[in-house]
Amino acid sequence: MKITEITIRQLKMKLKAPFTTSFGTFDERDFLVLEAKEESGLIGWGESVAFHSPWYNEETLQTNWHMLEDFLIPLILNKEIHHPDEVSQLFEPIRKNNMAKSTIEGAIWDIYAQQTGQSLATALGGKKEKIDVGISIGIQNSIEELVALVDGYVKEGYKRMKIKIKPGWDVEVMRTLRETFPDVAFMADANSAYRLEDAETLKQLDAFNLTMIEQPLASDDIIDHASLQKLIETPICLDESIHSLEDARKAVELGSTKIINIKIGRVGGLTEAKKIHDYCEAHNIPVWCGGMLESGIGRAHNVALTTLSNFILPGDTAGSNRYWEKDIIEPEVVVKDGYIEVPQQIGIGYEINRETVSSFTVAQKTYQ
Template identity: 65%
Template sequence: MKIQEISLRHLKMRMRSPFATSFGTMQDKEFLLLEAKSVNGHIGWGESVAFDTPWYTEETVKTNWHMLEDFIIPAVINRELEHPDQITCLLSSIRKNNMAKSALEGAVWDLYSKEKGISLTRALGGNKGKIEVGVSIGIQKTIDDLLQLIDRYTAKGYKRMKVKIKPGWDLEVIREIRKNFPEVPLMADANSAYTLNDTDLFKSLDEYGLMMIEQPLAANDFIDHAKLQKQITTPICLDESIHSYEDARIAIELKACQIINIKIGRVGGLTEARRIHNLCKDNKIPVWCGGMLEAGIGRAHNIALTTLSNFILPGDTAGSSHYWEKDIIYPEVVVENGYINVPDHPGIGYEPNRETIRQFTLNEKIFS
């Protein structure tokens, strides 16, 4: 497998509605799309999930473009590759920049699968024909607005609800949700908005039967997460803390969490995501696939990853229409009664809609 041409595009798409977290609110999503063409004429697609501001990690759309243009693409183009796992070694001299690396690696995985004539699911070792999905709900203007959304998504069959919390929008919110939806599978995502000084708050949340509390403390607080987990019964799930296999190993060894959220872009690609999955499976730590407000290409990669056996909790891979008026793939990702059917066509299983891609493209550069 030899990549002879790579197209890098900067896109901007408007979301159906603003998405608010403890970090801030987003209405327009900017991202990079990478198209890799082999000498055999096959094409693989990857998507960078970095945001235009560095509030989730230090990476941004602009830094990803710089890293891809100046370092990552030159390291890979026109090289003979036998397997996508080689990308990790080729890029090992580049520190961090996981989302930039993942965009290219995802395209190589898609390309590899198409060259082999198999689905990305099969290439990764997945074996599910459909996956369970939940929905992530941002911070709303009022609790009533939030309750209406939960009612709507429950009626659509989503398998769990994830709600964002932050100081001042937490205990009362969870209490009202449980009052109105006593049986709904529910988790709270704090996006690192709290410290150990808030331990009493988390103890209070124990009584509401949450599936988990996601990333309550700062990303580098493995020890403090371990201290908090000892004091509460609700499982802690780590998200922003896990950037690599080594991070996952440390978290498990310190007992800093009981669940891990795997995001392909955050950990540097599918190869590392699969390694973390296997580590967690060996240690009986369940995992689920987190979302980064992806467009269709990134969403397709998430679907394939979720077919691995230890993804036993519903992820954030909601349908395309949950986020976009029009997605950049066809068919679009559709949720039926809380499930997504996994495509079995070669590669990611969805076709990029080039007309829509052109409509949202701000800038493009071709490398050969």
């Protein structure tokens, strides 16, 4: 294939309910959507999961736009590409900026799946026809409100509840949840809110039979995570620390992580995500697919990736209606009885609603 035209759009979508992590609160989501046209007319879509500000990692929507416009798009336009795996080779001269790279790579995987007449899931090597779904629940104003939310999500069928924690919103919260819901699968996500000195607090979480604790320590620290894992029983799962297969290998070899949260954007695309998946499968490290409050496009890519065999644990890719009044794809991603049915149509398996995309677009530019 040859990509002859790329359009970047900046979208702004209001979240149904604010989402709070140890870093702060979101009321709306600002992100980039990329539309790539191939010479015979096929169109592929990608989403940049970078946020408006660099709290999760160093990338932002604006740095992604800059990287795409000034470096990445020129490396892709009018090049002959036989397989999406070649994209990461074309991007080799550019360091990091994984979310920006992933935005284009996702669109190319979409086109490749269409060209070869298969769903994105099948093109990636996925076999599952439905995937297990969990949900990530932000920090609330009170434990009572959190209990009420969890109760609702249990009734909706979500298979695992991820609870955002931070110092002061941790042990008592998890104790109450465990006492109220003895049989629910719970895990906690700290988004790097702790230091190794907090090991005593984190050790108290061992009493609540959590499936895992996600990214308790700093985003660039796999050494202290290995020390912490020796002090606590709850398995550690790394999120922010893993940007590549090499990061995954080192963290696994050091004993810093027993489970890995794979996010397509954070690792630079589907090809690298698949490599991490394959490495973890060979080393008995279960993986699951993280979420970044995606629109339908990123969500569809997550659904496809999750069909690979070592995505054993439920992911964070909840239904569109958990985030948006109206998503930009049709049909929307629907969760029923804790599952998402994987679409079998070619490509990402959902149609992009251009009218809805336009209604959320605040800036756009086309490159040829």
